[in-house]
Amino acid sequence: MSTINQLSELNLLLSQDHVHHQLSVPHLVEKILYRNEGTLTERGAVQATTGTYTGRSPKDKFIVRDDVTEDKVEWGAVNQPIDDDTFVKLYHKVLDYLKDRRELFVFKGFAGADERYRLPMQVLTEFAWHNLFARQMFIRPEASELEEHDTEFTVISAPTFKADPDVDGTNSEAFIMVSFKHRVVLIGGTEYAGEIKKSIFSVMNYLLPEKNVLPMHCSANIGKEGDVALFFGLSGTGKTTLSADPQRRLIGDDEHAWSPYGVFNIEGGCYAKCINLSKEKEPQIYDAIHFGSVLENVVLQPDSHAPDYDDTSLTENTRAAYPLDHIDNTVQPSIAGHPNAIIFLTADATGVLPPISRLTKEQAMYHFLSGYTSKLAGTERGITKPEATFSACFGSPFLPLAPSAYAEMLGEKIDQFNTDVFLVNTGWSGGAYGEGERIKLSYTRSMIHAALEGELSSAETYKDPVFGLHIPTHCPGVPDEVLFPRKTWNNPAAYDESAKELAEKFHANFKKFTYASDKIKQAGPTHHTN
Structure with a gap:
């Protein structure tokens, strides 16, 4: 035809x-x-602005x-x-x-x-x-x-x-x-x-x-021993930042596929959020932005043309696009073996989810279908403050097929390759957005390193009474109290109320997945409303 x-x-x-x-x-x-x-920055990158539309x-x-x-x-x-x-x-x-x-x-x-x-x-x-x-x-x-x-x-x-x-x-x-x-x-x-x-x-x-082949909205990297990690998450949860790890080689930052032969990158470049970017916190991304890169809606200082990554006057969704070869330790071609570990990333603005928890197979399926995060300002047109959102498979806007099609494939592959799955909250601690503080990137990196190196696979855990998540009681490089959200709040009763509200949102969202098994449905938060 x-x-x-x-x-x-x-x-x-x-x-x-x-x-x-x-x-x-x-x-x-x-x-x-x-x-x-566009305009050239002091390091030769192209800076362009996008007018009315600064997000999808x-x-x-x-x-x-x-x-x-x-x-x-x-x-x-x-x-x-x-x-x-x-x-x-x-x-x-x-x-x-x-x-x-x-x-x-x-x-x-x-x-x-x-x-x-x-x-x-x-x-x-x-x-x-x-x-x-x-x-x-x-x-x-x-x-x-x-x-x-x-x-x-x-x-x-x-x-x-x-x-x-x-x-x-x-x-x-x-x-x-x-x-x-x-x-x-x-x-x-x-x-x-x-x-x-x-x-x-x-x-x-x-x-x-x-x-x-399972397409995935995730970043991926590989360790020195050949162990592969996937990082699922919506925009703003840290996929690009956390996969750009000096101790591991980058496969890609946003879009991958899992075939019968292993994982491969769908793209040839990275599209990194630039808000508050600094050489100290994210050296690989910072150093990748030079001649050949594109800066989108990043404000430049008038005289020097140096990017002001803290300036959000155009949008909070400032971006940098650059090819993979702008990063030193990448895998070329962007192909690797089957994943040893999967990290689900969420930026929880309510401040009640633990910074890291180990998931059972059923919990992995529940949270993959749920795809919870707090949508951050600027990632979509009209979003000006964080709001709770559930995006099936951590990528609902990009899924033409029913979420079950992707979830079933993921479940089969987790079983087949005995892949460990963790839920990592890169959002707030000690209170909700506006009251608490964003979890320190250094803490998140320490938790992920521990997870990928197998230190949390058999560690002692505490079962959260509301969400049913298995929280490690200790993680190298992270104060113990940080691992337990309730302990970081000044008002535990306020934490309990916020946790209850988020649990109810999980339950309300999951009602649409009528085809999920009873085991998967029961793997969500344990709190139910009357």
Whole structure:
């Protein structure tokens, strides 16, 4: 069946003289500066701003509902349907619009480091800095690979094209539409580069399970003995920070897949949050931001052009995009064996979850399906203060299929490879957000090192009476009282009330998972309302 990106309209556009293909980093930087799209920092990184949209816009994301997707996609608020005719009409409008642009930019590359499962894709962008972003975030082909590159998915990014909701079937001027039938992602009305990266992640979340591969919203690294660790968590929970560990080699910071052969990175770069970034706390990320990197919505000091990572005047969701080779101790290619340990990360703004706990198999399934965290300011449009959220599989916004499809695969793999699972709270201690303090990064690193080195696998634990979690009574490098949230609160009665409220939220959220076994349902918080 012919697909729209194979028709002459797109091919004709791509063949025009004003369309630049596979520009190098220096050439793209020259274009960015000449076109006034960005500014150079004192270390040579490109700084760009994204205007109104400084985070993902989930209400503007759609999947085309057709004979290919009808019975596979879990339709609803996350996967909003749009019909094929509406998509095709908008597709042609966008292409007509792009024909009149002064310059366009194309990057061809791959999603997926394992050649057995990788997706050949291309990104057509209106902005040069978006093309640099794509070049650094996806896997860059060798010259020989480029010659044989056969594009299977195309991303078209037209940020200055504003949709008309009454005419185009969108919810606003912005839109992110995925057509699996036509193998096209159509993005318009938003300058936030993260939409490019996350749209391809959604595509891989649809395609990989068909190949018996589990796509995962997680970072990954590997120890000196070859032990592999996965870090699941939503934006702002610490995936990038905690996987960038000088004592371990980085596989990737955000998107991976678990195949019958082991783990592989879906991307070729990192997309790190920059808020309060410092060389002292996060030296690997700090040092990675130089020529070839892209800083998104980071404020620069007027005279020196040095980034002010503490300035949140544009957004708290400041970002840095850079290729994996900007970090010294990475795995190349980004492929490793089966995971020995899995870390579920949550940034609990209520301050009641323990900093670390060891999970049973059933608890692992419960917390994977729950995907609890406190959504932090700036990660999505309209979020200005932390709020409790449950995101199935720690990545609901990017899952076209039902959460059960991913959860069942994870459970089977945990069983098959006897993988240890821990829940780590990188959020607050001693009180809720605004009263307590964020758990020290040094403490979190010590707890994770202990977990990955096997020191907590047989350690004495205390069973939390509300959440049923198994809390280690001692962890090297961490004061014992820090391990027990109730002991860090000045008012234990207030802790009890907050813990009860969060437990009730867990129960209310989990009611939708009717297919979960009784063992998994009973693995959640022990408190029940009457």
